[in-house]
Amino acid sequence: PPYAPSPKMLTALSRTARRVPTAAMGARRLAAMPLHPQKKFTSKFFAVEEATFADQTEQIVRGGRSLFPKLPAALAGVKQIGVIGWGSQGPAQAQNFRESLEGSGITVKVGLREGSSSMKLAREAGFTEANGTLGEMYKVISESDFTLLLISDAACVEEYKNVFKVLKPNSTLGLSHGFLLGHLEAVHETFPANVDVVLCAPKGMGPSVRRLYEQGREVNGSGINASFAVHQDVTGHATERALAWAVGVGSPYIFQTTLNAEWRSDIFGERCILLGGVHGMIESLFRYYESIGMSAKDAFKHSGEVITGPITQTISHDGIRAVYEKLSPADQKVFKQAYCASYLPSRSIIEECYDSVSSGNEIRDVVMASRRFDKYPMGCIDNTRTWQVGAEVRKEGGTPDQRRAVPVHPVTAGVYCSMMMAQIDCLYDRGHVYSEIVNESVIESVDSLNPYMHARGVSYMVDNCSVTARLGSRKWAPRFDYILTEQAFPAISAAAPADEKLFASFLSHPVHDMLKTCSTLRPTVDISVV
DSSP states (O other): TOOOOOOHHHHHHHHHHHOOOEEEEEEEESSSOSSSSSOOOOOOSSOOOOOOOOOTTEEEEEOOOGGGGGGHHHHTTOOEEEOOSSSSSSSHHHHHHHHHHTTOEEEEEEEEEETTTTHHHHHHHHTTTTOOOOEEEEHHHHHHHHEEEEOOOOHHHHHHHHHHHHTTTEEEESSSOOHHHHHHHTTTTTOOSSSEEEEEEEEOOOHHHHHHHHHHTTTTOSSOOOEEEEEESSSSSSHHHHHHHHHHOOOOOEOOHHHHHHEEEEEEEETTTTTTHHHHHHHHHHHHHHHHHHHHHHIIIIIIIIIIIHHHHHHHHHSSHHHHSOOOOOHHHHHHHHHHHHHHHHHHHHHHHHHHHTTHHHHHHHHHHHHHHTTTTOSHHHHHSHHHHHHHHHSSSSSHHHTTTSSOOOOHHHHHHHHHHHHHHHHHHTTTOOHHHHHHIHHHIIIIIEEEEEHHOOOHHTTOOOOOHHHHHHHHHHHHHHIIIIIIIHHHHOOOOOOHHHHHHHHHTTTHHHHHHHHHOOOSOOOOOO
């Protein structure tokens, strides 16, 4: 059969399957230790709840449009919010926050480089010099009480010294990514001591942050979950401002993290199951299915369409285990074998990726790559045969609902779920809190990113994200593609015995209870990509 291994390779695969990380086999710690212990937080304006995620309790805040009238009080002392940048997050957050604060007297003003081509786009969205809501970035920073620094990560590294110089004393600096902290720690520098430093990190690309907010006009609470963090509190108002920011951009469920934990989980997640991993997986599955006799279009349907359609919808509403439970008994056996054959190969790349992120290597790579863009810009990623066939399938496939009705291939389901679970186990073992684990590994994938790939292909998903994410996806997708082709598919073709302990760990994994809790916090509306 295609990808058939030699007897020597089968022996090696059998040995490899037994070398499963301890956490994956069920010998788990009772609770993961956060990268930095979180302090309890309180709010005068937003209800703080305790939510139980498996064996861990976390504090959360529920968002919703009913909270918008509380925003002015929570933002006391803020007359102007400066939104700096017009990339992935800038347009969404500027428009959402402006709409949420309508009639409050607080100005949301966009700041861009003089002569930026994005000026035209900002004006089209209603931010203009004439109405005092558009200006040169450093002037906007200098006059703002709350600055949301949403330029690209690489631009933050190039510009942060100039930004720090013009920040108003006792103002609040807001970040949607902890990337800058990772860089500052690497060069032994810190944020200015006279400003608050807070984080609001929506768990989705900018266009989905905007689209779900728009849908939320009809369904209260519709939006993208967000993490928040207070890194530095000079004014005594940092927590309220961070929470108001998250509520204001439309987050239905807000959880606490730290900047250190956020940049590690975020940069890592987008290189793995969220973007790079799923990209490489679909490329490899497409070739695998063709090699066993499927037509090109059927190969794409059973790989790309199955992942972004029925599997995504099932996980979004019912959880990961439900993908397995909804299969026939015969297909469950195939799922189990595919899951066990692909878990460890995926986990090996995932662990390598986390180490590369945590060590600062990925931050350095992004900065260096961005400096080469004038000569070597990023190329198009949907020109391979896989995605060209995918475009034909989408054109012929009917409505989105009809395309989501494609039968689930159990090999695809097993390979996809194993990579998602391998990422979950890695984050768990590295001490991330449960909310961060499920949002960075599951919810962002199925409720924000995969629907964009389902609508228009891999480039539409990846290239609507940040430069950091786009670079990381391009770098790591081939690694996942190769490891699955080299190790997982030979074992699947040879029907290598499934690892019973590994699969039992999947069925009893605490993430299934975590996702049940998250489902109670989930908006009732699915994203509609237009």
